[in-house]
Amino acid sequence: xxxxGTVVSQVVEKYNKDxxxxxxxxxxxxxxxxxxxxxxxxxxxxxxxVSKVDIDGVVTFYHFFxxxxxxxxSVYLNNSAVANIKGRSAVAKAFEEAAGxxxxxxxxxxxxxxxxxxCIGMNDQEPAxxxxxxxxTDLTPEKAKELVADMKAGKEVSELVKNFGDGNNxxxxxxxxxxxxxxxxxxxxxxxxxxxxxxKAAVAKTPxxxxxxxxxxxxxGRGGAGFxxxxxxxxxxxxxxxxxxxVCNADEGEPGTFKDRVVLTEIPxxxxxxxxxxxxxxxxxxxxxxxxxxxxxxxxxxxKVLEDLRSKNVLGKNAGGKDGFNFDIRIQMGAxxxxxxxxxxxIESAEGKRGEPRNRPPFPVQNGYLGYxxxxxxxxxxxxxxxxxxxxxxxxxxxxxxxxxxxxxxxVSGDCKKPGIYEVExxxxxxxxxxxxxxxxxxxxxxxxxSGTCVGKKDYGKRICYDDLGTGGSMIIVGPxxxxxxxxxxxxxxxxxxxxxxxxxxxxxxxxxxxxxxxVMAGKATKQDLKELEEWSNIIKATxxxxxxxxxxxxIVTTLxxxxxxxxxxxxxxxxxxxxxxxxxxxxxxxxxxGRIPNIKEH
Numbered sequence: 044x045x046x047x048g049t050v051v052s053q054v055v056e057k058y059n060k061d062x063x064x065x066x067x068x069x070x071x072x073x074x075x076x077x078x079x080x081x082x083x084x085x086x087x088x089x090x091x092x093v094s095k096v097d098i099d100g101v102v103t104f105y106h107f108f109x110x111x112x113x114x115x116x117s118v119y120l121n122n123s124a125v126a127n128i129k130g131r132s133a134v135a136k137a138f139e140e141a142a143g144x145x146x147x148x149x150x151x152x153x154x155x156x157x158x159x160x161x162c163i164g165m166n167d168q169e170p171a172x173x174x175x176x177x178x179x180t181d182l183t184p185e186k187a188k189e190l191v192a193d194m195k196a197g198k199e200v201s202e203l204v205k206n207f208g209d210g211n212n213x214x215x216x217x218x219x220x221x222x223x224x225x226x227x228x229x230x231x232x233x234x235x236x237x238x239x240x241x242x243k244a245a246v247a248k249t250p251x252x253x254x255x256x257x258x259x260x261x262x263x264g265r266g267g268a269g270f271x272x273x274x275x276x277x278x279x280x281x282x283x284x285x286x287x288x289x290v291c292n293a294d295e296g297e298p299g300t301f302k303d304r305v306v307l308t309e310i311p312x313x314x315x316x317x318x319x320x321x322x323x324x325x326x327x328x329x330x331x332x333x334x335x336x337x338x339x340x341x342x343x344x345x346x347k348v349l350e351d352l353r354s355k356n357v358l359g360k361n362a363g364g365k366d367g368f369n370f371d372i373r374i375q376m377g378a379x380x381x382x383x384x385x386x387x388x389x390i391e392s393a394e395g396k397r398g399e400p401r402n403r404p405p406f407p408v409q410n411g412y413l414g415y416x417x418x419x420x421x422x423x424x425x426x427x428x429x430x431x432x433x434x435x436x437x438x439x440x441x442x443x444x445x446x447x448x449x450x451x452x453x454x455v456s457g458d459c460k461k462p463g464i465y466e467v468e469x470x471x472x473x474x475x476x477x478x479x480x481x482x483x484x485x486x487x488x489x490x491x492x493x494s495g496t497c498v499g500k501k502d503y504g505k506r507i508c509y510d511d512l513g514t515g516g517s518m519i520i521v522g523p524x525x526x527x528x529x530x531x532x533x534x535x536x537x538x539x540x541x542x543x544x545x546x547x548x549x550x551x552x553x554x555x556x557x558x559x560x561x562x563v564m565a566g567k568a569t570k571q572d573l574k575e576l577e578e579w580s581n582i583i584k585a586t587x588x589x590x591x592x593x594x595x596x597x598x599i600v601t602t603l604x605x606x607x608x609x610x611x612x613x614x615x616x617x618x619x620x621x622x623x624x625x626x627x628x629x630x631x632x633x634x635x636x637x638g639r640i641p642n643i644k645e646h
Contacts, residue, residue: 047083050075055090062091063413065101065395069108070376078109097396104397104543106160106379107336114149114156116194118142120172120182123162123298124493124533125456125519129169130183137184141191155194161381161537162298163337166456166519167224167463175200176339178221211308216344223305224463227479229450231430231439232423232466238312239357241429245320246365250280253324257428259436261448266292266384266421267491267515268590269447272428275418279325279408282416289321289330290412290419292389296335296381297492298537299517302452303422305464307334307341310426311348312357315372317425319362320432322370325418330372333389336379345374381541385589386419388543399543400589423452423516443469447508451516455480457489458522467507474503482520487527487606492517493534494594497527497601527609528564531598535560538595549592552583556599567621568614577603 054071058064068087073079079087079102088095102108107119120126120135139145142155149156165171168180177200179190193203207213208222225233245253258273279287291314295303306314318330334342349372352358362370380398383389387401390412411417427449431439440448447469456462459482467476473490477483490496490507491514498505498512505512521530535557544550559576562568580596587593603610615621634640 047076047080048086051083051086051090055087060091062093063395065091065098066376066378066392068395069098069102070378073108077115078112080110084110100397101395104380105336105377108378112149112153112156113158115154116174116200117156117158118172118174118190119158119160119163120146121161121163121165121170122159122533123166123169123537124530125166125299126162126169126171127529127533128457128522128525131170133184134170134182134187137187138191141188155191160379161541162296162300164295164301164304164335165221166299166301166454166517168222169456173337174203177201177204178219178340179203180220180222211344214344216347217308217341219340221304221308221340223309225305225309226455226461226463227465227467229452229466229468230442231450232306232310232313232426232452234430236310236313236429236433238316238352239355239363241313241316241432242319242323242357242363244432245323246363246368250324250326253320253432254280256436257324257431260427260431260439261436261446262424262427262431262439263447263509264421265423265427265451265515267297267494267513269509269513272420272424275408275420276321276324278406279416279418282409284414284416286329286413286415287325287327288412288415288417289318289325289327290386290390290393290407290417291318291330291332291422291425292384292386292419293338293422294333294335294377294383294389295422295515296384296541297494297515297517298534299456299489299492299519300454300515301456302454302464302516304338304341306422306426306452307338307345311345312352313426313429314422315349315352315425316357317428318372319358319370320428321418321420321425323363323365323368325416327418328369328371330370331393331412332372332374333377333383333393334374335377335383339376342374342376349374380543381537382543382589382591385591388589389419390417397543399545400591402588421515444506444508444510446510451507451514453507453514453518454516455482455518455520457520458482458485458525459520469508470506472504472506473498473512476507476518477503477520480520482522484523485520486523486525487521487530489517489519489521489530490514492519493537493598494590495597495601497531497598497605499605502605527602527606528560528613531602532557532560532564534598535595538591542591542595546586546588546592548583548586549588549595552579552587552592553595555579556583556596560599562623563610563613565623566613566615567623569618569621570614570616571619573603573610573614 170182171180212219262272263269383398388398392398453465459480
């Protein structure tokens with residue numbers, strides 16, 4: 044750990060005093076010093092020539108930045124719904140007992156910090172944790188105690204990984220215990236792919252012809268919104284600007300989603316080549332892969348893949364052998380913020396700011412990264428583009444449905460025997476998927492993560508596609524013995540935590556929904572409370588500034604609709620009002636101190 048002034052000076056110089064690289068600068072400072080103190084904030088502001096408030100705003104916005112010491116070993120244990128289903132509480136208790144401190148705190152000797160964190164992209168192998176950037180999966184109370192003992196003994200975190208996962212997880216540059224769990228391969232993502240072939244096919248056409256081929260395929264964005272990719276590229280190409288940019292959204296923060304993690308591990312060449320095709324189509328020379336902080340363990344590997352692509356002339360000067368087409372890609376790390384999955388918030392973050400959504404219009408294709416026209420697409424989308432360049436738009440369009448062509452990569456987790464990655468054709472029913480994953484007894488399936496739709500058995504005939512049940516890829520199976528209200532509660536806690544706080548409907552509204560839900564779960568609600576849950580949800584969805592608030596009430600809205608009996612069983616039906624205030628409990632401590640017995644009549 045170096046001297047603060049020296050560290051700040053060296054890091055700032057490393058990035059040429061470029062304030063738009065503030066995310067990288069803060070990351071490096073924290074890596075060197077263990078945290079970003081008030082004094083570090085002051086020195087960074089002075090060195091970069093920006094306001095202290097700007098630096099402080101970034102440091103306090105992101106989950107993995109800290110202004111106080113987080114310990115020599117920082118343990119971030121996932122608290123997603125699936126982690127809870129798989130036994131997180133017992134693992135958390137074991138960590139606390141062995142470490143001698145509770146979650147949200149650091150041990151007195153400063154050796155270890157225990158912290159909760161949202162989904163880390165490991166839902167198929169929960170409970171899971173990140174310790175100093177290293178992933179630990181399939182945790183048990185016994186494993187937790189062993190990890191704490193090894194940390195107390197001062198061992199390197201890398202030494203605590205006892206075995207490696209499958210595929211490239213075993214490579215020298217990753218060496219991770221994470222498993223890919225690829226259960227079903229399809230013809231788009233996992234068919235054989237020759238590096239350089241897609242870009243070579245693309246540059247043999249004109250940029251306009253490339254865009255027309257993508258339009259012909261009817262490819263829609265695989266991140267969840269489903270906007271037509273060819274149309275987005277056309278808008279970007281036509282937009283005026285001295286530069287154009289291509290950005291890949293690899294910030295898959297939706298709980299239950301981990302498909303992009305597998306793509307990044309096993310077929311990153313296909314992804315990067317799809318970005319190069321986009322660069323050729325829209326007239327860009329630079330691409331940015333925005334990689335979520337939870338996938339930091341993949342960075343060295345991905346940087347090596349980029350180096351190899353440059354050596355093969357897939358990236359760099361005259362990329363793909365096309366004279367005058369110069370295109371390269373850099374990796375921009377995130378720092379833990381679900382809101383950065385929204386494309387304008389992601390761009391703000393990539394520019395070194397708080398990840399707060401922008402007002403739209405203008406849209407990123409008109410005014411994106413650094414104010415230039417920018418196309419932002421998902422990891423899976425770029426891979427689909429590579430395949431379309433090889434097989435053609437007509438071939439791609441023959442799969443799926445009229446409004447949802449091609450295949451969809453699904454992340455399946457929860458109460459099933461075969462969690463993992465499934466590449467299926469759009470139009471596959473929920474029932475068919477449940478049979479594939481051996482989760483036939485499910486009482487519910489959460490389609491599209493917390494922001495999606497919770498469906499019950501009567502809707503298992505519905506199809507996975509944008510014209511029926513749209514999804515970015517998360518499919519959480521909820522078994523017959525689970526308390527679905529506990530799952531809904533977990534989702535609402537997540538949205539309260541992850542709201543960027545910019546607009547009141549999302550910032551305050553989600554907390555009100557959570558409070559009302561807890562009233563229902565405590566058995567102190569009436570029919571009026573259920574009515575208010577629905578009314579408030581509609582207000583939040585209609586008035587929130589961005590997609591987070593516009594979808595955050597969905598866990599309540601869709602379960603009220605599809606599982607009304609669950610709520611009806613909790614409310615008191617013969618009264619109009621139930622007080623949440625327990626007077627007897629409130630005065631119990633004072634009565635005990637005064638030696639009195641409270642004489643309070645029940646009403």
